[in-house]
Amino acid sequence: MEKFDILIIGGGPGGYEVAAEQAAAGHSVALVERAELGGTCLNRGCIPTKCLCATASRVLSIRSANEFGIKTDGATVDYKAATERMRSVVDGLRESVADALKNVTVIRGEASITPDGSVAVDGRTYSAARVLIATGSRPARLPIPGAEYALTSDDFLSGTHELPKRLVIIGGGVIGIEFASIYNTLGVDVTVLEFCREILPGFDSDVAKRLRMALQARGVRFATGAQATSIEPGYRVNYTTRRGEETADADAVLMATGRVPIVPAGVCEAGIELTERGFIAVDESMRTTREGFYAAGDVTGICMLAHAATAQARVALGSDGQEPELNIIPASVFSVPEASMVGLTKEQCEAHGVECATVRCNYAASGKALADGASGFVKIVYSPATRLILGVHVLGEHASDLVAEAAALIYGMTTIDELATDLVHGHPTLSELLPIAAKSALQHT
Secondary structure: OEEEEEEEEOOOOOOHHHHHHHHHOOOOEEEEEOOOOOHHHHHHOHHHHHHHHHHHHHHHHHHOHHHHOOOOOOOOOOHHHHHHHHHHHHHHHHHHHHHHOOOOEEEEOOEEEOOOOOEEEOOEEEEEEEEEEOOOEEEOOOOOOOHHHOEOHHHHOOOOOOOOOEEEEEOOOHHHHHHHHHHHHOOOEEEEEEOOOOOOOOOOHHHHHHHHHHHHHOOOEEEEOOEEEEEEOOOEEEEEEOOEEEEEEOOEEEEOOOEEEOOOEOOOOOOOOEOOOOOEOOOOOOEOOOOOEEEOHHHHOOOOOHHHHHHHHHHHHOHHHOOOOOOOOOEEEOOOOOEEEEEOOHHHHHHOOOOOEEEEEEHHHOHHHHHHOOOOEEEEEEOOOOOEEEEEEEEOOOHHHHHHHHHHHHHOOOEHHHHHHOOOOOOOOHHHHHHHHHHOOHHHO
16 A cells, blocks of 8 residues: 555645645645546636636627727637637646646546545555545536436537537526626527526625626526426426526527535545535534545535635645635636625625625726726625725626735725725726725715
8 A cells, every 4th residue: 555645636726736735845745636637627617718708808809999999890709719729728737737746646547435544546545644635526417307408517618519509508606607708709699597586696786786787788688586497309498487487499508507526435434424415524624524534625515616625725734834714715707797706795794693884886986997998896895893894896897806905905804994095006907996995985984
């Protein structure tokens, strides 16, 4: 039996980054991966979708070029070329991951946990003082008749499918909305079915509503409060709303109804408990119920984002004394316009009995936004008693960049008054939207 200081199961962001860090710190590290290095994020998630988002964004820029004094004849999309670029970017980044793991023993194959706490891979057995399970998740499918006719995000991002003329997306969460924005821009007739009353459950309600309205203005159709009941051959989707039974016809159906954990075989027999939803149960230090075993990323179900997986893995294995703050995790939807958030929403505060107030400002208050032709808004949630910033929510160009500063402000326990008066921002920049919004709170002191 080969022994290591650390053995990591899963080569995604929750695995490969901390593996490279621990190896650089002098530990003997093994990483088990059954498929491509980089995990879902690199191969079937974050990176490929961002490549298509970039294509869609450029199409929209060309369409609006006349507003900036640029005469164009419009834009046509070569979807095959766009997907080939996507695969090229992914391949290059995968090579970078492999290079980062040059001091790590990479074991190819399917890992399982044995009752004695060792890890078996294709007939060979390994052991380690610390084992991190970072096996990720896979797309979920609704248990409805005809679910097998639907494609998942994995299928769409394989780059092997033709661009459909009509697309029905079941699910209006982050994945569904990003695909709706992309394919609508590429000329596809898109319909989104969302079970909840509004898209993007968990996001600020104003952000979700305004984003839906922006996409509707571009031609995306939405049915909220809609429950898909079946998919017929020929891609007819049957669903119910408060109005009754309805149908939507398509050339392709995307099932974007969340993700389920990929749990290695043998975990329960090894004494590692699962939650009621089938995720691996962990404590605040990412420890499982078996000594020496940790879990991070989607397989825990805590926060199914790539950067959250990396942060959780660092907490689990204590990379170079790092202690990431797992309660301050930015989240973004890379649609056009972008939607981003960090911290608490007003709805979350109210649900937990936390007193809060909100201020907001439109992008029109920024000279840089006006120069860029950008629209949207910034919304800040804060405590009236302590004045601490509790959450920041942005809809508009570079929203994902703006919440990065907001995350630092929340981490540093910055008050809304300090943001309004003490912190100097460059001019003209979109970052000025944060203090502009904060100044609205000064009259409420």
